[in-house]
Amino acid sequence: MNDENEKKPCCTAAASRLVQYITVNGKQVGISHLDTIFEETDKVDYTDELSIREKLLELTKIYNYVPSTVEKQYENVLFEEFKKRKDSIGI
Numbered sequence: 001m002n003d004e005n006e007k008k009p010c011c012t013a014a015a016s017r018l019v020q021y022i023t024v025n026g027k028q029v030g031i032s033h034l035d036t037i038f039e040e041t042d043k044v045d046y047t048d049e050l051s052i053r054e055k056l057l058e059l060t061k062i063y064n065y066v067p068s069t070v071e072k073q074y075e076n077v078l079f080e081e082f083k084k085r086k087d088s089i090g091i
Contacts, residue, residue, distance in 0.1 A: 022077050033063040038082055053079045
């Protein structure tokens with residue numbers, strides 16, 4: 001079995017455990033595969049903040065619906081959360 005299949009949930013209950021919550025515009029928003037998004041972003045050697053922000057949003061949109069009207073707010077929250085996790089656990 002390849003790595004791609006190993007990450008796929010086997011059922012709805014397992015899939016729901018892949019959802020983590022962030023706050024965007026004062027509302028809790030469920031983000032699927034947030035750990036994967038952060039891990040994949042961290043694998044690339046970015047030299048500037050803008051590239052990191054763009055990658056975070058790009059990957060988030062692969063697994064989640066992000067309304068175009070709040071993309072910038074998602075990007076800001078994702079970047080801040082990414083920085084916090086990177087500093088605290090060293091991803």
